[in-house]
Amino acid sequence: MKCYRCGATLTQHDFCTACKCDVRQYKLIIEASNRKYNEGLEKAQIRDLTGAVTALKQSLKLNKEHVDARNLLGLIYFEMGEVVSALGEWIISKNLQPNKNIASDYISRLQNNQSRLDTYNQAIHKYNTALDLCHQGSDDLAIIQLKKIVSLNPNHIKSNLLLALLYMEQEHWDKAYPILKRVTHIDHGNTQAQRYLREITRMTKQKSNKAKPKTKDSVVRYERDNEIIIQPAEVIEPNTGKGTLLGFVIGFLLGMAIIFFLIMPGRLQDVRSELEENIRIANENREAQSATIASLESRLADLTEERDAIVAQYGDIYGEDSNAEAVNALLSAVATYLADAKDIAGVQPHMDICVKNEAFFEKNTNSILGLYDSMKALTSPSLAQYHYDLGYAAYEAREYDTAVSELELAVMYYSENADSLFYLASSYQAEKKLDKAKEVYGIVIERFPNTTRASQAKRALDSMQ
């Protein structure tokens, strides 16, 4: 605390130790101002903004140079939506104490955000307009304006209170109530809002009492087992026994009916649709497979025809498989003979293949046939003897079918052997192949006349006739 005359710091004495002036009343005033400031601060901390404003104004009335009280008052005005009043207090505060004053920060924040300041100003202007409309009797227009204000600056307490008042005038208690609750949330100590809330509560209570008249017969009293039972009259006690059973049966039948008539048809339809879909898909697959099979069969026919054509074409050049086998046999025989000329047993099977194959002599070239002739010339006497020996042994052993096959080969290799022909004919005869026997007997008689074999053949012919 400074002396008001000389500015010296005051002590606990009632006079200034510097200029000796009386400061007792001055100190009392300053102390009272400080007390009011503290009171205002406490109220502001618990959001009793109305009470805080009153206390701070008193503090400033005692000491206008109380910068803290003025700054706090500006802050509270700002919270209540009175932006211009707040600015005024901060500007005055800054003039009283230009340096180290938080009011400078508050002012610069507002001035830097010009759009926000315009919004606040717009809200205040609309409020003033709405107030004029109320005085003129245009309550509905005023309500519209006030709704816009509440959206621009929800903290503007005067707008909220005026809007609540207008709703209460129109008996829209449900609309006024939340607005007033919002005001009390911002300012707990707002007596106007609390009065309005009390009025709403009273009016709504009256209305609910009128709507629900009490009746005398609303409860039923009776005794059971030394107890007094009190229950509302409309309560129906649950039944037991037959009633329950009947209810159960009815409920069951009703449920079954619902399932059978409502749920089952739908399910059946779903299942039917699913089956039809599966059948359709199966049919499509089957048709696709049939088409594939037909295509493959056609392709197979084409390939078979092509193969036959190729076989026919190249068969003319290289011969059939049997002919090719005979040619290979001939070449093998030649190779065996060239390796060992006395290996008749090695040559014999190859030459037998050639001599038995009729196509070999028809389809082969002259070169092949010439080679065959050469081989036959070289080996036929030996091969004829080889087969005659085997055939005669088989004839003697009465193995006539083997005798026939061996003796036929012997005759193929060398047809001028009377013994081979005679025993071949005899083997035919033994196998009851009489025509062939007669033929061969005839050849023996013709080719070898006046011989023993011819005479034997003639007698055999006579015996068959």
Place this chain on the structure above:
Amino acid sequence: MIQFEEELKKFYKSPEVGDIEDVIYNQDMTDATDLLFKIMQQDNNGTTNRR
């Protein structure tokens, strides 16, 4: 019972940004200390006059 007209009289206009000069100039800046100084001054003058 709340009377609408009576309640409406309690509402007054808020100052807008353009009115801020008026708000500041119209502030009554007289406080208790000013009154005290005035009284002390009057006392001093009275003492001087009595002399």
